[in-house]
Amino acid sequence: MSNEIEAIKDPGLPAHVHRKADTDPVAEKRAERQVAILFLISALGTLLFIFAYYFIADDVFVFLPVMGNTNAHQLLLGLGLAIALFFIGAAAIHWAKTLMPDEEVIAMRHTMRSDDEDRENFVATVKERSAAAGLGRRSLIKRSMGLSLGLIGLSPLVLLRDLGPLPKDDLTKTSWMAGTRLVTDPGDRPIRPEDLEIGAVAQVLPKLRPDQKRTLNDIGKDAVLLIRIRPEEFQLSAERLSWTYDGIIAFSKICSHMGCAVALYEQTTKHLLCPCHQSTFDVPRAAKVIFGPAARPLPQLAITVDAEGYLIAQKPFNEPVGPSFWERSS
Amino acid sequence: MTARERVAGTVANYVDERTGAAKWAKKNLTKVFPDHWSFLLGEVALYSFIILLLSGTFLTFWFDPSQREVLYEGSYEPLNGLHMSAAYASTLHISFEVRGGLLMRQIHHWAALIFMAAIVVHLMRVYFTGAFRKPREFNWIIGVGLLTLGIVEGFLGYSLPDDLLSGTGIRIAEAIIQALPVVGTYIAFFAFGGAFPGEAFIPRIFTVHVLLLPGIFLALITVHLMLVWYQKHTQWPGPGRTEKNVVGYPLMPAYMAKAGGFFFIVFGVTAFLGAVASINPIWLYGPYNPGQISAGSQPDWYMGWLDGLVRMAPPLELHLLGHTIPLNILIPGLIVPGILFTGLALYPFIESWITGDKREHHLLDRPRNVPNRTALGVMSLTFMLVALLNGGNDIIATTFHLGINQIMWFSRIAIFVLPPIAFVVTKRICLSLQRADRELVLHGRETGRLLMLPHGEFVEVHEPISPELAWKLTAHEQAPALALEDVDARGVRRAGGLKNKLRKRISAANAESIAKPTANDLKEIEHH
Incomplete structure (x- = not known):
């Protein structure tokens, strides 16, 4: 026995096995009928589709098991289309599988690489042509062309400048000013401390001057949550405590992580939770982050009441609201 | 000549005299395509893309890509009298007043989910079978590009209705x-x-969604398919199949009918889902307002892993010289995805560097025969799966009554611990499967028939497997580890010693395998 290692041999392509329809005329006829039936089912599907479009009103609802109350128009329209499409596919594939030739054939591959002669010719041509154009010699043209092509590449960037204004102080300023009244959202009603019971939470916005119209941009910066707890539950510095009023504390509703609305308040734990990424803020401790990806507490708005007893802002926010950005200093 | 043949002949002659198409068609109508179910995955992606073009065009006839504020007075009662953007109002109009509009919206959204799923599974097929190897690296990179653009395109698409969720x-x-x-x-x-939200982004992302990205998609898909056509499809190893040939069915008629029929099957299934399975019911969410939100906010599945990474990020933020660098956003939102996708795109080159293999490959690998690659793939999938699950941590918490904090901590630890475990386990499973293959070739199939020998011993009868199967199980190459010398012929240390060392290490790990049986082994067993 030789010591040379001999691999197991390739037995070659197995002999072709004929299908029933290839040899039996009865089976062939049967397959033909099956294909025709599949095509006919598709045609019925299209008829159902047309029928549903014209004759089933779009306010008819039917009760179906699993699906519940279902719009009949939409359901039959869709089912008609699905049947029409699916059975064309089923017919074509059944046709191919039973009646079309199914003998495996072998084709040869060629390597992707060009043969050596072609490659040499290619290199020679490129060299000759570029020499004819003087690409190597005319460095003045080459450099000036580089300059002009480089510069013209800048023009789209210049054109895109007017896509938007420069940020300026847009991210750092909100509509809250000293003395701005807090109004309910929705409703735009001024709000008194006694309107909020202990444990209550309310969304407020700054009161607008009569000539102002509130935009979504304003809401995206101005939205504030008012929460009332028992004053003795606060664990705040003296300064921050002076920003609250009678157990009412106000935070920006725009998450300090990625700007979602921090809308879930859990009364028993006094936690505010952002539904986007589950950052959790502890209300009695000035919205300190106690869980999740947010790195900063929610900005607190200093509030008090005016002479008429309505809640007002003592001063603007002392830091930008919303997600972080490069120019933010704290 | 029948009348029909005459007409066909006239038409064909007319076209050929002007284009010379007959020469091309003669060659390509008999082009051979190998057949395997896993080769259909890319087709599903292609067909979903066509469905997306068709249904998307329909939707643009009514959709108004504008953030202009309008008063809704349509047939959906709960939102009547509300102010909203024209984009949201027109999406309600498509859903409730345009006949077939809701169906088309749902078909469009389902097709998008299927498109992305098909791309991901197709990518997995190409990866685990080594179909990305030379000469197909370009197509791999195009594929990674399509995946990336698909994520962006899908995100922009579901953002267009301007509802509270999007x-x-x-x-x-x-x-x-x-x-x-x-x-x-x-x-x-x-x-x-x-500033956010402004009134510009819906019109802008509309142009990107319906013009810019679909145009790039069309170009990339065309090149992708032309390369498949020109380089010919890979094939599984088997009897009669070599690196030099391609075994399968000619384009006309069987392959044409199957592929064309499969388009209708995919479209039919998508239409069925659009008919019976509600998706993105934007009327329940309400119009967008930055001061509001609904609990359980979830992106579409192909964005879920990204959201999951962001959710599990620790609260890190740098404050330097009056500037803020939010690492809690940058690391999970940009840096980690950037590394993942760059690594994915470069993988063919990394692997060929490790193996030193610069040859063309047209026969696919069975995943078990390349344990390291397979294990690395499962490791990456495990990473993505942990991230994806964490993206749904709120839903998991409410569904299974678990604490959100525990799930988050589980994910934070699992994202580091589970992938390496997955690597080791997968590699061991691959080697075990190789061992099982070896057993099967050498000792045949267990028949379940027990035989009592004259002296009372029981043995199970093994039946030799067919030569075809034996070939299939042993057709793969088992390359030895790279022999890289640390010193050259004159005894001088080579430059880049550390790189060399790393390459040698990985190459050695790569070469770990169960020796495949040879004809000698078989003969020896026969002698016994």
Whole structure:
């Protein structure tokens, strides 16, 4: 026995096995009928589709098991289309599988690489042509062309400048000013401390001057949550405590992580939770982050009441609201 | 000649005299395509793309890509009298007043989910079978590009209706842009035409969604298919199949009928889903308002892993010299995805560097025969799966009554611990499967028939397997580890010793395998 290692041999392509329809005329006829039936089912599907479009009103609802109350128009329209499409596919594939030739054939591959002669010719041509154009010699043209092509590449960037204004102080300023009244959202009603019971939470916005119209941009910066707890539950510095009023504390509703609305308040734990990424803020401790990806507490708005007893802002926010950005200093 | 043949002949002659198409068609109508179910995955992606073009075009006839504020007075009662953007109102109009509109919206959205799923599974097929190897590296990179653009295209698409859920997604995207050091604020203001949300982004992302990206898709898909056509499809190893040939069915008629029929099957299934399975019911969410949100905000599945990474990020933020660098956004939102996708795109080159293999490959690998690659793939999938699950941590918490904090901590630990475990386990499973293959070739199939020998011993009868199967199980190469010398012929240390060492290490790990049986082994057993 030789010591040379001999691999197991390739037995070659197995002999072709004929299908029933290839040899039996009865089976062939049967397959033909099956294909025709599949095509006919598709045609019925299209008829159902047309029928549903014209004759089933779009306010008819039917009760179906699993699906519940279902719009009949939409359901039959869709089912008609699905049947029409699916059975064309089923017919074509059944046709191919039973009646079309199914003998495996072998084709040869060629390597992707060009043969050596072609490659040499290619290199020679490129060299000759570029020499004819003087690409190597005319460095003045080459450099000036580089300059002009480089510069013209800048023009789209210049054109895109007017896509938007420069940020300026847009991210750092909100509509809250000293003395701005807090109004309910929705409703735009001024709000008194006694309107909020202990444990209550309310969304407020700054009161607008009569000539102002509130935009979504304003809401995206101005939205504030008012929460009332028992004053003795606060664990705040003296300064921050002076920003609250009678157990009412106000935070920006725009998450300090990625700007979602921090809308879930859990009364028993006094936690505010952002539904986007589950950052959790502890209300009695000035919205300190106690869980999740947010790195900063929610900005607190200093509030008090005016002479008429309505809640007002003592001063603007002392830091930008919303997600972080490069120019933010704290 | 029948009348029909005459007409066909006239038409064909007319076209050929002007294009010379007959020469091309003669060659290509008999082009051979190998057959295997896993080769259909890319087709599903292609067909979903066509469905997306068709249904998307229909939707543009009614959709109004504008953030102009309108008063809704349509047939959906609960929102009547509300102010909303024209984009949201027109999406309600498509859903409730245009006949077939809701169906088309749902078909479009389902097709998008299927498109992305098909791309991912197709990518897995190409990866685990080694179909990306030379000469197909370009197509691999195009594929990674299509995957990346698909994620962006899908995200922009579901953001267009301007509902409360999608607006929240856009808000998050804006926060990621804004988080970029130095230029973030400026890019965000340019992209949104000012502060968030502004009135510019719906019209802008509409143009990107229906014109720019689909155009790039069409170009990339065309090149992708032309390369498949020109380089010929890979094939599984088997009797009669070699690196030099391609075994399968000619394009006309069987392959044409199957592929064409399969388009209708995919379209039919998508239409069925659109008919019976509600998706993105935007009327339940309400119009976008940055001060509101609904609990359980979830992106589409192909964005879920990204959201999951962001959710599990620790609260890290750098404050330097009066500037803020939010690492809690940059690391999970940009840096980790950037590394993952760059690594994915470069994988063919990394592997060929490790194996030193610069030859063309047209026969696919069975995943078990390349344990390291397979294990690395499962490891990456495990990473993505943990991230994806964490993206649904709120839903998991409410569904299974678990604490959100425990799930988050599980994910934070599992994302580091589970992938390496997955690597080791997968590699061991691959080697075990190789061992099982070896057993099967050498000792045949267990028949389940027990035989009592004259002296009372029981043995199970093994039946030799067919030569075809034996070939299939042993057709693969088992390359030895690279022999890289640390010193050259004259005894001088080579440059880049550390790189060499690393390459040798990985190459050695790569070469670990169960020796495949040879004809000698078989003969020896026969002698016994």
